[in-house]
Amino acid sequence: MLFCSVTYILKITAIRIIGNKSQDSGIAEMEELPVPHNIKISNITCDSFKISWEMDSKSKDRITHYFIDLNKKENKNSNKFKHKDVPTKLVAKAVPLPMTVRGHWFLSPRTEYTVAVQTASKQVDGDYVVSEWSEIIEFCTADYSKVHLTQLLEKAEVISGRMLKFSVFYRNQHKEYFDYIREHHGNAMQPSVKDNSGSHGSPISGKLEGIFFSCSTEFNTGKPPQDSPYGRYRFEIAAEKLFNPNTNLYFGDFYCMYTAYHYVILVIAPVGSPGDEFCKLRLPQLNSKDNKFLTCAEEDGVLVYHHAQDVILEVIYTDPVDLSLGTVAEITGHQLMSLSTANAKKDPSCKTCNISVGR
Numbered sequence: 510m511l512f513c514s515v516t517y518i519l520k521i522t523a524i525r526i527i528g529n530k531s532q533d534s535g536i537a538e539m540e541e542l543p544v545p546h547n548i549k550i551s552n553i554t555c556d557s558f559k560i561s562w563e564m565d566s567k568s569k570d571r572i573t574h575y576f577i578d579l580n581k582k583e584n585k586n587s588n589k590f591k592h593k594d595v596p597t598k599l600v601a602k603a604v605p606l607p608m609t610v611r612g613h614w615f616l617s618p619r620t621e622y623t624v625a626v627q628t629a630s631k632q633v634d635g636d637y638v639v640s641e642w643s644e645i646i647e648f649c650t651a652d653y654s655k656v657h658l659t660q661l662l663e664k665a666e667v668i669s670g671r672m673l674k675f676s677v678f679y680r681n682q683h684k685e686y687f688d689y690i691r692e693h694h695g696n697a698m699q700p701s702v703k704d705n706s707g708s709h710g711s712p713i714s715g716k717l718e719g720i721f722f723s724c725s726t727e728f729n730t731g732k733p734p735q736d737s738p739y740g741r742y743r744f745e746i747a748a749e750k751l752f753n754p755n756t757n758l759y760f761g762d763f764y765c766m767y768t769a770y771h772y773v774i775l776v777i778a779p780v781g782s783p784g785d786e787f788c789k790l791r792l793p794q795l796n797s798k799d800n801k802f803l804t805c806a807e808e809d810g811v812l813v814y815h816h817a818q819d820v821i822l823e824v825i826y827t828d829p830v831d832l833s834l835g836t837v838a839e840i841t842g843h844q845l846m847s848l849s850t851a852n853a854k855k856d857p858s859c860k861t862c863n864i865s866v867g868r
Contacts, residue, residue, distance in 0.1 A: 542568055542640035545626040550648045551607065555618030555657060555710045556866045558650070561607035562626060562643065572603045574629040576639065577610065582621035582647060603628075618710030618866070621649045652712035652791070653866070658760060659793050660864040661708070665763040665773050668861060669801040670819025674731065677835075678722040678752070678824060679745045681737035687744070687837050697829045698744075700784070707762040707774060708855050710866070712791040717761075719776065719784060719825035722751070724803070724816050735841050746835030748814045751826050752777050752797070752805050757785055759792035760802075761825065763862050764855040771862055773820045775803055776827065784827025 543564035552559040560577070577599040601608060616622075624647075628640040653661075680698075690698055700718035707714060727734050737743065752758070761774035776792060778785035788794070798806045803822060804815045816822055857863060 542572060542628045542630060542638065544640045545628060545643040548624070548626060548643055548646050549607075550624070550646065552609075553648060553651050555651050555653055556616045557609060557611035558616075558648065559607040559609050560624065560626070564628065571630045572628045573631045574603055574637070575601050575608070576627040576629055577601065578625045578627075578642065579610070579615065580623050581617075582623050616650055618650050619652055619714075620709075621647060623647050653708065653710035655791065655793055657710065657864060657866055658712075658762075658791075661763045661862070662760045662793055664862060664864065665760075665771070665820065666801040668771060668819055669773070669817040671817075672804065672815035673726055673728070673818050675724050675726045675814050675816050676748055677733065677745045678724050678748055678826075679733050679743050680720065680722050681739040681741075681743045681840070683740040684742050684839075686740065687742055687832065690832060696833060697831045699829050700827060703825065706854075707764040707772070711762045711774075713761050713774070713776070713825070717776065717784065717787060717825065717827070719827045720830055722746075722824045722826055724748070724814075724822055724824060726816070728818070737840060741839055742837055743840050744832065744835050744837050746830065748805070749812050750834050751830070752803070752814065753812065754797075754805075755780055756797070757788070758795045758797045758800070758803065759788040760795055761792055763820075765859050765862050766854070767856045767859075771820050772823055773802055773817070774823045774825065776825045778827040782828055787827075 543566075545562035545564050547563040549561050550558050551561070579599060599610065601610075610616075623645050625645045626643045630638045632638065690696065698720050700720055702715060703713050703717050703719060705714045723733070725734065726732055733743070733745070756777050756779050759776040759778065761776050763771065763773050765771045775795075776784070776788050778788055795802070798804060802817045802820070803824070805812055807813070855862070
């Protein structure tokens, strides 16, 4: 079966449409063009889909083009970064169905759209005779695939910088958080669903359950910074208790928030755990001993840990973590709320951390 991509876009207002019933007697005598029905959407990716439909055979041989009316479905969770000035009326030559519609300039990942179709017949003077519009159907584009995430990974590697040694992972929260964990969860921090911060197409946003940790250190001390955007109390745990030969490491995202700082999200999952199975299907796996972001390698019989200096790492651990495995203490620095990434939206114009698919 043949497939065809929509390779050009025109504003529908720029096309002179004369409809099925024209005052021109020559056109008025033509039979009406068939109206598409039973529209089906398949093979959906983050920036493409295949579309097919049924239509009566009557006057089918007169069809030269298809008009596709594609619009983002407006709702409170819609992608606010979709370019508003890009037309969504697509014009394609009539080809065997299904037809592939592809374009990162008008399709965004994980976004709901509506679509309707017309058949059209181009006349010798350049005008179009068109059918009635089909029914409107809805669909949602997909998340980034491993291929797209690998492209993000490669861009992140370029700016990761040299590796610095570290020894602990840490998690900052308010005192009430740790009190609640002790009282209601038997002293164990529980995984929760990741928020929608970062790339709009990230397959972990709103789906992966885990616990956020940091591992960045101050260049001059080699220790965690005393400031935090998330709370004045810090849980510290030895790195080997979360990241070791019994865990797998995955790349999750690369983004910025209209600042010079760039963030890399990594996922650590115990081998064979539900989190590990989730990530295997969706995320690029990293070599724990040799990558540009976070490493765990044995030296003289001891596990030694390094993190990238020039990106801020956000590490998600996918299993519960008992507070007894580490320590909780108040930090002496400030709570820098401006550095919080909670539900932060990615800058879609940054050339450093964006790829050529929907943002």
